[in-house]
Amino acid sequence: MAEANGPDYLDSLLERGLLLGTGQDGIYGRGADFEDVVERLDALIVRRWRTKDGAEPVRFPPMMPRRDIEASGYLHSFPQLAGTVHSFCGDMGEHREMLRCIAVGEDWTTNQKSVDLALTPAACYPVYPVIARRGPVPERGWLIDIASYCFRHEPSRDPARMQAFRMHEHVRIGTPEQILAFRTMWLERGREFAAELALPATVDLANDPFFGRSGEVLAANQRRQELKFELLIPILSAERPTACMSFNYHVDHFGQVWQMRTPDGAIAHSGCIGFGLERLTLALFRHHGLDVASWPEPVRRVLWDAA
Amino acid sequence: MAEANGPDYLDSLLERGLLLGTGQDGIYGRGADFEDVVERLDALIVRRWRTKDGAEPVRFPPMMPRRDIEASGYLHSFPQLAGTVHSFCGDMGEHREMLRCIAVGEDWTTNQKSVDLALTPAACYPVYPVIARRGPVPERGWLIDIASYCFRHEPSRDPARMQAFRMHEHVRIGTPEQILAFRTMWLERGREFAAELALPATVDLANDPFFGRSGEVLAANQRRQELKFELLIPILSAERPTACMSFNYHVDHFGQVWQMRTPDGAIAHSGCIGFGLERLTLALFRHHGLDVASWPEPVRRVLWDAA
Numbered sequence: 001m002a003e004a005n006g007p008d009y010l011d012s013l014l015e016r017g018l019l020l021g022t023g024q025d026g027i028y029g030r031g032a033d034f035e036d037v038v039e040r041l042d043a044l045i046v047r048r049w050r051t052k053d054g055a056e057p058v059r060f061p062p063m064m065p066r067r068d069i070e071a072s073g074y075l076h077s078f079p080q081l082a083g084t085v086h087s088f089c090g091d092m093g094e095h096r097e098m099l100r101c102i103a104v105g106e107d108w109t110t111n112q113k114s115v116d117l118a119l120t121p122a123a124c125y126p127v128y129p130v131i132a133r134r135g136p137v138p139e140r141g142w143l144i145d146i147a148s149y150c151f152r153h154e155p156s157r158d159p160a161r162m163q164a165f166r167m168h169e170h171v172r173i174g175t176p177e178q179i180l181a182f183r184t185m186w187l188e189r190g191r192e193f194a195a196e197l198a199l200p201a202t203v204d205l206a207n208d209p210f211f212g213r214s215g216e217v218l219a220a221n222q223r224r225q226e227l228k229f230e231l232l233i234p235i236l237s238a239e240r241p242t243a244c245m246s247f248n249y250h251v252d253h254f255g256q257v258w259q260m261r262t263p264d265g266a267i268a269h270s271g272c273i274g275f276g277l278e279r280l281t282l283a284l285f286r287h288h289g290l291d292v293a294s295w296p297e298p299v300r301r302v303l304w305d306a307a
Numbered sequence: 308m309a310e311a312n313g314p315d316y317l318d319s320l321l322e323r324g325l326l327l328g329t330g331q332d333g334i335y336g337r338g339a340d341f342e343d344v345v346e347r348l349d350a351l352i353v354r355r356w357r358t359k360d361g362a363e364p365v366r367f368p369p370m371m372p373r374r375d376i377e378a379s380g381y382l383h384s385f386p387q388l389a390g391t392v393h394s395f396c397g398d399m400g401e402h403r404e405m406l407r408c409i410a411v412g413e414d415w416t417t418n419q420k421s422v423d424l425a426l427t428p429a430a431c432y433p434v435y436p437v438i439a440r441r442g443p444v445p446e447r448g449w450l451i452d453i454a455s456y457c458f459r460h461e462p463s464r465d466p467a468r469m470q471a472f473r474m475h476e477h478v479r480i481g482t483p484e485q486i487l488a489f490r491t492m493w494l495e496r497g498r499e500f501a502a503e504l505a506l507p508a509t510v511d512l513a514n515d516p517f518f519g520r521s522g523e524v525l526a527a528n529q530r531r532q533e534l535k536f537e538l539l540i541p542i543l544s545a546e547r548p549t550a551c552m553s554f555n556y557h558v559d560h561f562g563q564v565w566q567m568r569t570p571d572g573a574i575a576h577s578g579c580i581g582f583g584l585e586r587l588t589l590a591l592f593r594h595h596g597l598d599v600a601s602w603p604e605p606v607r608r609v610l611w612d613a614a
Contacts, residue, residue: 030366059337061471079395087460088386092519114416153394164368212399
């Protein structure tokens with residue numbers, strides 16, 4: 001793999017029509033070949049593990065109640081990445097004023113009102129409050145297969161750092177032992193998955209991009225407790241490989257927030273593993289070339305023939 | 308089909324786990340069976356018509372540049388339905404104030420800043436500016452296969468009026484003759500599709516829900532010019548059936564906005580046909596029962612066996 005910075009790789013993807021520019025960094029259309037690979041990866045994840053593991057599929061739209069995001073703690077840790085939904089709630093006079101502002105290029109958005117929705121920041125966030133309403137966590141725990149478009153406000157010309165992207169996750173809720181066994185199993189599966197796709201991967205301890213000065217403490221704690229691992233694949237550089245999967249142990253954080261309890265009355269623990277579908281797709285195009293027809297035969301077999 | 312108001316049908320869908328409540332009207336999780344039907348409908352639309360018609364698949368995330376929504380005219384016609392994306396852009400002090408507001412239940416959203424993105428109101432809106440950048444419309448015109456989550460700010464307990472829902476469209480750009488031939492063909496296909504799914508459907512002239520007093524004039528014009536037809540299926544009542552497909556002729560509106568021209572130099576015309584995936588799914592559950600295993604054999608064959 002030749003070295004290239006983000007904008008260079010982005011340009012080659014745009015030239016080939018794999019991504020389509022919209023004029024906003026991190027917001028792209030997906031051309032036929034790019035989307036086909038995303039969909040095949042997604043289908044492969046379903047085909048291989050959903051039935052085998054007995055994971056329950058649940059899907060949400062790319063937005064969720066704002067108060068669930070407030071309760072989740074996301075705004076403590078990542079206020080800069082969150083997106084909220086606002087709408088026009090005025091009368092005809094205010095509408096005329098809005099149109100006047102648009103016509104002369106004045107800012108009309110300060111009159112938009114928050115409508116109690118936030119954009120989904122990671123596919124699993126809407127799951128916990130909905131699952132918590134089912135009552136006590138059963139003995140076997142919960143295992144949910146979830147996928148969704150996610151939003152993070154971080155405009156960038158790095159194609160591996162989109163503002164809107166898809167994440168496919170398995171979410172585990174239960175006892176600490178259940179969560180740790182789940183994560184250990186997926187760390188191994190992640191390595192095997194990358195090998196099967198002929199992608200060079202390493203697994204490493206990681207931390208989330210917590211906001212502000214106190215964020216440094218949170219990041220250090222997360223690393224010390226070994227709560228987050230990532231499967232890293234070089235996309236833009238060999239020195240700074242990109243996280244294409246993550247393996248997370250939330251301890252009892254979501255259990256506390258949503259008061260989820262195991263049958264013995266203890267606060268439930270949770271964890272999730274996530275595939276970054278666009279990032280894995282970018283890694284495949286990076287390592288195997290921009291023409292899917294010339295990808296290595298074993299990789300094509302996994303994605304195309306096994307359906 | 309027994310009569311039922313929207314909330315009653317919603318309750319039965321929630322009880323069966325077909326939809327999952329989030330506490331926000333019009334924002335639901337999709338349970339395994341509901342999502343499976345949505346995905347099968349979506350796959351059927353692709354399988355049947357994409358290759359046959361030579362439609363180019365393009366996909367966008369559920370948001371798009373705000374200035375494209377401004378240019379499109381959407382905010383003139385439907386300001387009340389549009390959603391814009393806002394984010395926190397402050398420093399650590401402002402973050403502390405945000406967290407204080409959340410903790411005591413004060414409004415913190417007025418400090419969120421617009422980040423130049425709007426939620427996609429209909430699947431085809433992001434397509435026109437991107438296609439326009441390709442230059443002149445070719446002789447054969449453009450035919451795009453597009454699908455996306457869409458947002459409309461209209462909280463309701465009517466399950467057929469969600470705030471976040473999926474639309475699968477074919478978009479045609481070219482001469483007036485090309486657009487009208489496309490729409491005529493799809494009006495027939497729509498009727499056949501409903502019959503195949505054993506859904507009672509009628510096609511009728513329609514208008515969009517334009518905002519305000521001047522909106523009444525726009526709606527009357529739209530009807531007089533026969534620009535919009537809908538395929539209507541009773542979901543909540545026989546008297547007020549629900550639009551599950553629409554067939555739209557935009558005349559030269561988007562051509563003017565994005566300066567798309569046909570080879571003879573004329574402003575291009577455009578049209579689109581759209582499948583409301585959640586609405587079609589709700590119609591199927593309404594007419595064939597909440598247990599997919601007991602759906603009529605011919606319907607099951609179309610959705611399950613033909614894959």
